[in-house]
Amino acid sequence: MIIRGEPMPELPDVEAVIDRIKGDVVGEIFKGVEIFIPDPIQLPPWPEFKERLVGAKILDIWRRGKFILFPLSNGFTFIVHLRMTGNLIYCHPQQEIHKHTRVVFTFENGRQLRFTDQRKLGKMYLVPDEDFSGIKALYTMGPEPLSEDFTLDVFNKLLRKRKGRIKSLVMDQRFIAGIGNVYGDVILWQAKIHPQRCVGELSSAEIRGLFHSIKEVLHESVRNYYSIHERPDWFLMGRREGICPRCASPLDAVKIQGRYSHFCPRCQPG
Ligand SMILES: [Zn+2]
Structure with missing residues (x-):
């Protein structure tokens, strides 16, 4: 038989993305946000999303389910869900822009975090810390299978x-x-x-x-x-x-x- 289906990021894949960018992005301060396509930005409306991010420092990065969470110095958490084809790439600004780039975050040190997404299903949010009530999938999520509490x-x-x-x-x-x-x-x-x-x-x-x-x-x-x-x-x-x-x-x-x-x-x- 033919094995059908398209791979999409699950828990270990999201962990791998975090592991790849963690050492570079934690401690970085957002200087600018360039939105090529506003579709991924779910909360708040993109002008506010952009305004709130600029000047904020990334304090940490962690995972909940398939969501990537970045707690920030301004009391907000920046959240990304890669869905099917989303990816986050930390790079030098001179690096060629990939054709599926949707949002580019530039840090104060000049480096960039780029969100690429061929299928345009990925989502981004910026919410007050620990208030996930606006993101139903996160709010209603079951236990983390790798946590010690999951017995x-x-x-x-x-x-x-x-x-x-x-x-x-x-x-x-x-x-x-x-x-x-x-x-x-x-x-x-x-x-x-x-x-x-x-x-x-x-x-x-x-x-x-x-x-x-x-x-x-x-x-x-x-x-x-x-x-x-x-x-x-x-x-x-x-x-x-x-x-x-x-x-x-x-x-x-x-x-x-x-x-x-x-x-x-x-x-x-x-
Ligand atoms: Zn068998």
């Missing part, structure tokens, strides 16, 4: 409140933060659970296996910073030959929420 006990309690198919649930940002279609497939494959299994049907051993698979797959991926276009062998999407990395059976796919979920019919019986 098997917490996972069990959360699962008990939910119904439906396990793949949809694993990708639901209100249930757990940061997992999308690609990592969801790998996590379920690792745990040997069919993506269409109902949550209520899972045994306690399967739930335990799923919990450990979430932690292991994400930890391993964050540690190694696999590129979005160069996934290791155990990623199901992107395997051109379409066979299971564990048992070499042909992989299969089902459409869940408009996207293909890949699985091994032998390792993950329905």
Whole structure:
């Protein structure tokens, strides 16, 4: 079968972006903002967004789910969601402007942070610190899977409140933060659970296996910073030959929420 689907940034990919720019942007002061296309700017309206950013210093950078957050010296937090094709590039102003550049932030030292986004789905916000009420996806987000607070006990309690198919649930940002279609497939494959299994049907051993698979797959991926276009062998999407990395059976796919979920019919019986 043909392995279909377009990769988009998930928790480990967002961590990799943060890791790449953190050493350069923390401590920088915004001098100017050049908006080529205002579409990514969601909050506040772009003239205010621009005005508030200028003069503010970046104090830190962190991640919540798939959002990148920059707490600033002016009491606001600058937030970016890369969505499908967004990227942040720290560079010298002489570097050629990429054709998909949407917003260019210039710092007082002359360097720039450029937001590129081919599909134009990425979003930006500037909100008062810790007031995420204007960003519903952030406000309603579930626990961070890699945090120490996310334990098997917490996972069990959360699962008990939910119904439906396990793949949809694993990708639901209100249930757990940061997992999308690609990592969801790998996590379920690792745990040997069919993506269409109902949550209520899972045994306690399967739930335990799923919990450990979430932690292991994400930890391993964050540690190694696999590129979005160069996934290791155990990623199901992107395997051109379409066979299971564990048992070499042909992989299969089902459409869940408009996207293909890949699985091994032998390792993950329905
Ligand atoms: Zn298999």
